[in-house]
Amino acid sequence: MSKFSERLALLRKEKGESQLELGRLIQRSRSTIQGYESEDKEPSYDALCVLANHFGVTTDYLVGLSDSRSRDDPSFAADTGIFTAEYLGLQKDAKSAVAGVLSTLYSLVGGEMRSSSLKRLELYGSLFSTILSSRTEIVGVVENGDLSDAFTLSNLLSTQNSLKNEVSILLDQLLQADISLASDKRNAMRGSGRRQAM
Numbered sequence: 001m002s003k004f005s006e007r008l009a010l011l012r013k014e015k016g017e018s019q020l021e022l023g024r025l026i027q028r029s030r031s032t033i034q035g036y037e038s039e040d041k042e043p044s045y046d047a048l049c050v051l052a053n054h055f056g057v058t059t060d061y062l063v064g065l066s067d068s069r070s071r072d073d074p075s076f077a078a079d080t081g082i083f084t085a086e087y088l089g090l091q092k093d094a095k096s097a098v099a100g101v102l103s104t105l106y107s108l109v110g111g112e113m114r115s116s117s118l119k120r121l122e123l124y125g126s127l128f129s130t131i132l133s134s135r136t137e138i139v140g141v142v143e144n145g146d147l148s149d150a151f152t153l154s155n156l157l158s159t160q161n162s163l164k165n166e167v168s169i170l171l172d173q174l175l176q177a178d179i180s181l182a183s184d185k186r187n188a189m190r191g192s193g194r195r196q197a198m
Contacts, residue, residue, distance in 0.1 A: 008033075049084050
């Protein structure tokens with residue numbers, strides 16, 4: 001029996017659910033659940049995420065890549081479940097767009113984690129937070145405000161200009177952090193070269 005089949009059956013029994021009950025809960029047929037447990041069927045990625053979320057385990061645990069049922073760091077646990085549920089409800093094109101955004105974000109943040117640049121990570125956090133709060137305000141006005149009203153339109157443009165200025169300042173600070181980090185690396189390499197020459 002594969003790890004996935006074995007663990008799915010174990011988790012289902014631990015919850016006291018029949019194959020029929022589990023199927024209903026995750027919108028699959030009993031025969032699909034039976035196929036998963038007998039190795040006749042493999043779940044799609046979406047089904048795997050739904051099952052992991054339902055049982056409160058990681059997908060890595062479910063497929064046998066990890067023996068730890070949950071993440072060691074619970075920081076993202078609640079967000080992941082909510083995000084997964086919303087993601088699964090998207091159309092295929094929207095899922096592709098979300099995957100592209102996340103890929104870019106992971107690359108950006110991952111690079112900063114590898115460089116161990118706390119300053120740049122904090123600046124990116126400020127940048128994303130600034131964009132989120134201002135864009136939320138802007139979208140709220142656009143969706144709910146009377147855009148034919150001169151006062152509303154003026155406030156909207158003012159908020160947009162404020163966002164542009166704040167983003168510009170943060171991008172300048174990121175450039176300064178980049179220059180500072182590069183300078184520190186060069187100085188460290190020069191110092192290392194001098195010590196080796198002695």
